[in-house]
Amino acid sequence: MSEPAIRVQNLGKQYQLGAREAGYVTFREAISGLFTNPVRRFKSLSGRATEDESFWALKDVSFEVQPGEVIGIIGHNGAGKSTLLKILSQITEPTEGRVEIDGRIGSLLEVGTGFHPELSGRENIFLNGSILGMSREEVRRKFDEIVAFAEVEKFLDMPVKKYSSGMSVRLAFSVAAHLDPEILIIDEVLAVGDQAFQNKCLGKMSGVAESGRTILFVSHQMAAVEAMCSSVILLSEGRIKARGETSKIVERYLRGVSRGEMQPLQDRRDRKGSGAVRFESVSFSDGRGRSVMSFQCGSPAEIVLSYQNHSERELRNLRVCIGIDNEFGQRVLLLDSKLVGRDLAKVDPDGGTVRFQMPKLALLPGCYHFTIFSTLNGEITDWVKNAGFFYVEGGSFFVTGQLPEHGDGIVATEHEVYFEPAAGVGRASDPPTSERLTTEPASSETVPIVS
């Protein structure tokens, strides 16, 4: 098979900024614009962006994918991964370049697209299946499998608004997982549901990967990428930075520093403190011993500092803090060995590492800088402002996999929501929007899924 399944040549996508892009041009403005500046109006009507108000989300992207290959696409937020997938899925149009695809394409950019809360589970399976590109015949054939995978047999004929969030999400994923195209394009839809279901999803995805389909897979979960992909494309600022064997590229991604290169910690001269204990380097880990460049909201996160003992003797009572600031310079979190009662009683003459472990990172997606502050027996020994930075990507802090919008808070917090009738009023007279958010299949109350 020498004919590539996907051939991308010099793909570019330019976005227009400003009022036109936001679609907030009003009809009134358009009409008056016709009179005041007909030439400019004509140019922008034809969709050609003027240089000063545009940016290139993708530029000069070229690559080929052979049939049966499973390719991962990685890169920081804003690197252009989603734009690339949207173009390949024919949702948005490229500004330049050309793509040739041989085979039926199935795109999974979101789970549960088109689900309507008023329709029953059964009806939504057919609707969603059709939206994803399955024929009614195909859905009918796979119907039992889909229902069994989602574990919703008993609730099939209830309206989806009565499902718990976990159930709706499982059903949505189940329909998507049974999509059977020759070429599958997936955008990070794996992290849904509780742990047990996530494992099921991963299993199903691996099965699909091994079945010989061509798969293009965008993910921030390096573990998933390493497990499923034979090769990886690294995107940065809209261009292909690297492409090759998975472990090599992933390592390069993890080690690479993209925008705003920070000076290595050991070379920093602008630090305060006695210097008896000095921090030499920082690394980040996902809590399972794997090195990462960015964290995921809701997942374990570890910041590891290694230090050197520059005094000639054994020292006592080392306290280390990491103050985390958001992009506005606000101090959002303090990690402090003293707060958790873990001062180091004595410092090794050679040095060592300090691991700050957060079992479930609550920081919302964004870029965070941190400051290292440490004292030895109460005396400041090392204080480095803006020692480094890290990104937090979206993740499954909540079982729905959703997070607050950008700007809607700094951290996520665990919470439960209960809707209850006023005392003395029977359940039967509750309006349909009265619901309880729970992860068990609720027999009575409901939660609307994103429709």
Next chain:
Amino acid sequence: MSATTVTDEPPTTAASPVTRHQDRSAPATTRTVIEPRSGWQLVDFAQLWRYRELLGFLAWRDVKVRYKQTVLGAMWAVLQPVLTMLVFTIFFGRFGGMSHNVEGAYPIFVFAALLPWQLFATAVTQAGQSLITSNNLISKVYFPRLIIPFSSVGTGIVDFAVSLLVMFAMMAWYRVPFGPWLALVPVFFVGTVLTSLGVGTLLAALVIAYRDFRYVLTFLVQIWMFASPVAYPLSVVPEKYRLWYALNPMVGMISGFRSALLGEPLPWGCVAVSTAAMLASVFVGLLYFRRSERRFADII
């Protein structure tokens, strides 16, 4: 984007143990080419036909949800034209004296016009907003975007069918004879649907391009009703203006529909002009939609 699908390659054999059935919704091997399109694109009818099931599902969804949500359900489809007919009969027919210009009973005259009118009004209003309400579909899934305004005509058609039953009941009540001219009724029904599709598609694209157009939409439909022969007969319009008047495609469709139903002579001149206007609206609507289609996902 020009997604030209060509089936001339031998089937790519994926090394998959899973037997895959031939799916009628897409050929076994397709080659898709994605590149920037030139401005003007024709409608790909073959593609629309391939996606007909999705069109059906979306229309079915709208109808089902509509009837599940309203307390009155199917009653609403009937109540609206009936109440309108009552109000028109009292104010236009009686007080306004319109009933003198009308042969036969005024109520049935109005009701006959309300059937195609409501179909058009509902379809066009739904279609106009369809892209905005379906914006999450547009940004996440691929399918020919024309499916969206097309499918929103579904609710209007269902309402029409229900009201038609009431119409036949009324005709029996007023002893309107049933005759071979009724064969023309489906023709005007189709004409009304086509007009709705043309205008609806155009409005859908305009609403995306200019956000305030959404508010113009309701107003537009309201005015349009008075510009159409619903409450008054065609004869009210002076002869010399009549053909200009028929440039409003609903003029021919409503008069034609009404005449066919009630057994009156058809105003052929007006019907011809309106049909031409209808074809023009379909042409312009589809073309404008196709041209602005590529920016939908970026703007929404």
